[in-house]
Amino acid sequence: MRVVDLFCGCGGLSLGFEKAGFDVVAAYDNWNAALHVYNSNFKHPAKFLDLSDVEACVEEISSYSPNMIIGGPPCQDFSSAGKRNEDNGRGDLTVHYAEIISKIKPPVFVMENVDRILKTNKLVEAKQLFKEAGYGLSYQVLDASYCGVPQRRKRFFMVGVLGEEDGFLDTALERGLSKDPMTLRDYFGNSLGIEYYYRHPRSYARRGIFSIDEPSPTVRGVNRPMPDGYEIHANDPVQSKEGVRPLTTKERSLIQTFPQEFNFEGSKTDIEQMIGNAVPVNLAKYVASTIASYLTDWGRKKDNGNGNRLTISSAIQKQPIASVVAMSLHVPLVKFDEVAKKYPDQIVVNKQVDKSNGLDLSKNLLVSLVKNDTIDLLLDGSINVYYTGKKFPSTIELNHLYYFMPFRKGKGIRDLYYIKVARVGSKHEVHYDADPNDLRLVFEIEFVKQLFRDYKPIELEIWHTFTDTTLHDILAMCQKENGQ
Numbered sequence: 241m242r243v244v245d246l247f248c249g250c251g252g253l254s255l256g257f258e259k260a261g262f263d264v265v266a267a268y269d270n271w272n273a274a275l276h277v278y279n280s281n282f283k284h285p286a287k288f289l290d291l292s293d294v295e296a297c298v299e300e301i302s303s304y305s306p307n308m309i310i311g312g313p314p315c316q317d318f319s320s321a322g323k324r325n326e327d328n329g330r331g332d333l334t335v336h337y338a339e340i341i342s343k344i345k346p347p348v349f350v351m352e353n354v355d356r357i358l359k360t361n362k363l364v365e366a367k368q369l370f371k372e373a374g375y376g377l378s379y380q381v382l383d384a385s386y387c388g389v390p391q392r393r394k395r396f397f398m399v400g401v402l403g404e405e406d407g408f409l410d411t412a413l414e415r416g417l418s419k420d421p422m423t424l425r426d427y428f429g430n431s432l433g434i435e436y437y438y439r440h441p442r443s444y445a446r447r448g449i450f451s452i453d454e455p456s457p458t459v460r461g462v463n464r465p466m467p468d469g470y471e472i473h474a475n476d477p478v479q480s481k482e483g484v485r486p487l488t489t490k491e492r493s494l495i496q497t498f499p500q501e502f503n504f505e506g507s508k509t510d511i512e513q514m515i516g517n518a519v520p521v522n523l524a525k526y527v528a529s530t531i532a533s534y535l536t537d538w539g540r541k542k543d544n545g546n547g548n549r550l551t552i553s554s555a556i557q558k559q560p561i562a563s564v565v566a567m568s569l570h571v572p573l574v575k576f577d578e579v580a581k582k583y584p585d586q587i588v589v590n591k592q593v594d595k596s597n598g599l600d601l602s603k604n605l606l607v608s609l610v611k612n613d614t615i616d617l618l619l620d621g622s623i624n625v626y627y628t629g630k631k632f633p634s635t636i637e638l639n640h641l642y643y644f645m646p647f648r649k650g651k652g653i654r655d656l657y658y659i660k661v662a663r664v665g666s667k668h669e670v671h672y673d674a675d676p677n678d679l680r681l682v683f684e685i686e687f688v689k690q691l692f693r694d695y696k697p698i699e700l701e702i703w704h705t706f707t708d709t710t711l712h713d714i715l716a717m718c719q720k721e722n723g724q
């Protein structure tokens with residue numbers, strides 16, 4: 241599922257979504273220092289873009305055809321650290337974000353912000369735009385310390401899915417929270433080598449010293465040393481300043497659950513700022529995983545009854561998100577009886593294949609899921625027929641089919657077959673107990689060769705099914721996957 245991250249900063253949100261299995265394909269921000277860090281840690285590009293220019297952004301972002309847009313518009317104007325003037329410019333970016341989403345209309349979007357956004361008119365405006373665009377909305381304030389982050393950081397998340405009902409994710413977002421908040425000792429053990437540390441308070445009415453046996457307070461964009469004159473506060477967990485120090489920049493990035501190897505390059509001030517801006521990676525992953533599970537369940541539910549849209553066969557559950565996106569795209573299905581009328585004998589006949597000429601890279605290829613037990617029968621030569629599922633997309637040039645590669649669930653593709661004949665038949669030809677009137681596309685196939693030494697884990701997008709793909713395209717795609 242293609243995800244685009246807006247206001248990406250150094251990539252906390254992106255990384256969490258990647259860790260939950262999403263494919264982030266592009267990201268945007270207008271701060272070069274953050275883009276530099278982002279680009280030195282991810283394979284896909286993060287580009288400079290002023291996201292207040294909605295028209296230009298819609299054009300640029302649409303070029304990635306995202307299935308999901310995620311983003312945390314700047315929150316200084318709403319956050320308790322800022323001036324709280326939502327009309328001083330940056331608050332508008334929340335509305336611009338909503339405008340971009342409602343113009344591109346990805347099936348799913350996520351908006352992250354500080355919890356104070358709940359009290360603003362900008363959120364009311366943004367919500368209205370989302371509703372008018374047809375999104376069902378769910379939102380929640382999450383405390384990161386209950387989502388695998390050793391930090392009390394409250395953040396607002398809104399998830400929108402086209403055509404859904406409001407509140408669809410509310411319980412799911414609560415269900416996975418941990419029972420207890422995570423402390424620094426839970427996360428780091430004793431590896432920090434300290435028991436207490438200093439974090440500069442906003443006012444001396446508040447304490448500045450914290451214990452590693454509690455979640456850290458919110459990691460902010462500035463990190464100050466402990467002033468010589470700091471006096472122990474009544475709420476400090478220790479009575480002496482001896483050995484108490486502020487956390488290092490690296491430690492603060494680790495509390496934001498960036499991995500140890502995440503590469504922060506740039507000035508200290510910039511790095512502190514982008515670390516403080518970031519969505520903690522594990523918090524982003526928590527939200528992303530909740531969405532992924534929800535999409536899987538949604539796919540299953542819709543599979544049991546919606547005839548109009550492309551629904552997923554149980555065999556394709558491994559690709560839940562892809563399937564849900566397919567559903568949201570309303571892919572039309574093959575009407576087998578109509579195809580049978582159009583091609584009463586067969587759709588294609590490639591019986592005269594001349595194997596001596598080697599492979600013809602220009603020929604069209606069908607990649608389609610075959611259940612594990614059936615693949616074994618194919619591979620040991622017990623069967624030479626493949627019948628499609630009932631929910632076969634009609635976006636296919638049936639009369640161009642030539643090669644076939646079975647997609648093995650959880651593994652990908654490896655073996656190449658010729659399609660000798662493609663026709664309408666029935667499952668009954670293979671399974672005698674099946675209804676003969678249960679029409680399917682049937683392919684009589686012949687093994688050509690094992691194309692790859694091991695299975696290539698390509699993403700099988702069922703609505704695409706690689707039917708308008710040539711053998712050359714699939715080889716190029718697999719080489720790209722390998723980074724060749």
Ligand SMILES: C[S@@+](CC[C@H](N)C(=O)[O-])C[C@H]1O[C@@H](n2cnc3c(N)ncnc32)[C@H](O)[C@@H]1O
Nearest residue numbers: 247248249251252253269270271290291518519
């Ligand atoms: C809260 S931070 C995002 C943090 C990011 N989601 C993460 O997890 O690391 C907001 C970002 O918005 C960017 N930004 C502010 N105004 C912008 C604009 N007009 N166009 C693009 N990006 C902008 C800032 O540079 C900043 O990196």
